[in-house]
Amino acid sequence: MLLQDADARADAHDPRRLLMERSVAGRTAVTLPASDVPAQPLPDAALLRDDLELPEVTEGEVVRYFTRLSQLNFSVDTNFYPLGSCTMKYNPKLNEAMAALPGFANLHPGQPESQAQGALELMHGLQAYLCEITGMSAAGLTPLAGAHGELTGILMIKACLESRGEGARRKILIPDTAHGTNPASAAMGGFDVVSVPSDANGNIDLEAVRREADETLAGVMFTQPTTLGLFDVNAAEMCRIAHEAGGLVYADGANMNALLGRVKLGALGFDVVHLNLHKTFTTPHGGGGPGAGPVCANDTLAPFLPAPVVERRGDAYALADPPQTIGRVGGWQGNFGVLARAYTYIRLMGAEGLRAAADNAVLNANYLRARLRDLFVLEPDRGVMHEVVFSARKRRGARAIDVSKRLLDYGFHAPTMYFPLVVAEALMIEPTETESKETLDAFVEAMERIDAEAAQDEHFLHGAPYHTPVSRLDEAAAARRPELRWRPAAST
Ligand SMILES: Cc1ncc(COP(=O)(O)O)c(C=O)c1O
Structure with a gap:
């Protein structure tokens, strides 16, 4: 009793x-x-x-x-969050303070330009920084997410081809290591997507590109670094081949974290690139929260940028429509709060700081690669950029999902799993530059323990996680038949 x-x-x-x-x-x-x-x-x-x-x-x-x-929330402010491709790095609190300044936060986007000069100056400055970082001539800040930036860039390519009387070009090549949103964006833009294989080293297969580079080629959409975390060394030659055939080339620069201050995508030959401010430039993200996917273009595509862009006219800043703009892609001037955070971060870091961020992101990923390579399969086995993709097919009883779920018990967020699709049982780990060696060592230790657990009992990991508020869920049912409402227990 x-x-x-x-x-x-x-x-x-x-x-x-x-x-x-x-x-x-x-x-x-x-x-x-x-x-x-x-x-x-x-x-x-x-x-x-x-x-x-x-x-x-x-x-x-x-x-x-x-x-x-x-x-109960897992957050980057509480724990290590190595979610590959998402760049869950620490977001400096100064960004929040700057975005919350009353002069920014209380500004109505429809306010007369004369009353919004500070905000316009910030946007103008950010456009210039993003052009410098990407090696492009002009930037448009209005796309609201990475995939939105992709669609915007694709529509710019379409408008440019149409302006040349070449609207019949419909084929967009996309390497099999591109981010999953790339083919979706190209298809939404009305193009036919042709997948291009990678070679044994994980670079785009140039022979395959040459075979497809004909008069129907509209362009190539290319994720650099690739979703395998690799710097594709064939990128510049691929751009040359595409241009020679009359196509235009899009770079998905969402993973600019790896390249800041080291590689300008414009210098490799790309015509248009989008950035994810909510990844590389430290706006908190996840759960579909507000983001920004600005596009930066070279001289060929700059006239087609989405409206509005910010121009300097004499002593003042003004909103303007690029001459052959594709029009508006969203409301007002974009997610201004995200732009303010990115601007603050860039000013806070400076050129040296941004370069150091990329260097450390790459160093950390390669450290994990070296420390974990005996536990998992690594293909191709070469130096990586900001993230490393392993295959969890070495140890019976420790599939990618089992390792990921057990990591939650050890206090770490799961890596991205089963993506990219070209790797079986993929574990995509992105440590980011803001993690210390101690944190990375603790993560490696957890991985070693998990491997030992699977070695001892091949069924043990299948029940993980054991110590979280809810244990292993039926993820398909949770996504398809979510229970979002409280209901009283059925009366007996
Ligand atoms: C390489 C790459 N491209 C595009 C995207 C899409 O960005 P978003 O989720 O903001 O639409 C991501 C997302 O992380 C990405 O990693």
């Missing part, structure tokens, strides 16, 4: 209990002030509902509930 009481008490404090389950009739979290307006008759009883089950809880309980809930 006593034991049961103790169980019931423990249950009452279980942080997983939903707010509805804590409800006790008569409790309240609000104290309404006395009314200072005359009482009004309530609407018709038919419009009033008394069947709403709302939780009756105290303010203290509400605070505890939501605070505990927030602590």
Whole structure:
């Protein structure tokens, strides 16, 4: 009896209990002030509902509930988050303070330009920095995400071809190591996607490009570095072949983290590139939060940039439409808060700092590559850029999903799994430059332990995670049949 009481008490404090389950009739979290307006008759009883089950809880309980809930979140501010391709690096808090300055945060995007000179100056400065970083001539800041930047760049290529009377060119080549959004963007832009294989070293197969480089070629969409975390050494030659055939070349520069201050994509021959400000330039991201995927273009494609761009006219800054613009791709001037964060980060780091960020991102990825290569399969086995892709097919009982789930028990976020598709049982690990050697060593140690666990009992990892608030989920059901509403337990 006593034991049961103790169980019931423990249950009452279980942080997983939903707010509805804590409800006790008569409790309240609000104290309404006395009314200072005359009482009004309530609407018709038919419009009033008394069947709403709302939780009756105290303010203290509400605070505890939501605070505990927030602590269940895994975040880059609490733990190592090696989610490959997502660049989950530390986001300096100074960015937040700058974006929250009242002069920025309270500015209405429709305010007259004369009252928004500071914001326009920031955007103008950011355009210039992004051009410097990519080696391009002009930038448009309005796309709201990386994939949105891709679609924007693809529409610019289309508009340019049409302006040359070459709208019949419909074929876009995309290497099999490109990011998954690339073919989707090309298809949305109305092009036919042709996948191009990689060679044994993970570079684009130039022979395959040559075979496809004919009068139907509209262009190539290319992720540099590739999703294998490799610098594709054939990129410049690929650009040359595509141009010779009359096509244009798009670079997915979302992984600029690896190249900052070291490689300018424009110098390799690309015509247009998008950047992910919410990755490389430290805006917090994830869960579909606001981002920005500016596009930077060379002289050929600059006239087609989306509207508006910011120009300097005499002493003032003004919004302008590029001469052959594809038009607007979103509302107003884009996600201004993200632009303010990126601008702050670039100013904070300076040219030297940005170069050091890329160097350390590459160093950290290669450190993990060297320390983990005995546990996993590495193909091709060559130096990587900002991330390293292993195959978890070496140890029976430790598939990519098992290793990832068990890592949660050790306090680390899972790496990206099963992507890129060209690697079986892929584990894509991106440490980023903001992690210390101690953190990376702790991660390696966890990986070694997981491997030892699988060696001892080949079924053990299949049940992981064991220590998280919820254990292994049916992920397909969670995505397809999510339970988003609280429902009272069925009465017996
Ligand atoms: C290489 C690459 N391209 C494109 C994207 C798409 O960016 P977004 O998720 O902002 O649409 C990502 C996302 O991480 C990426 O890694």
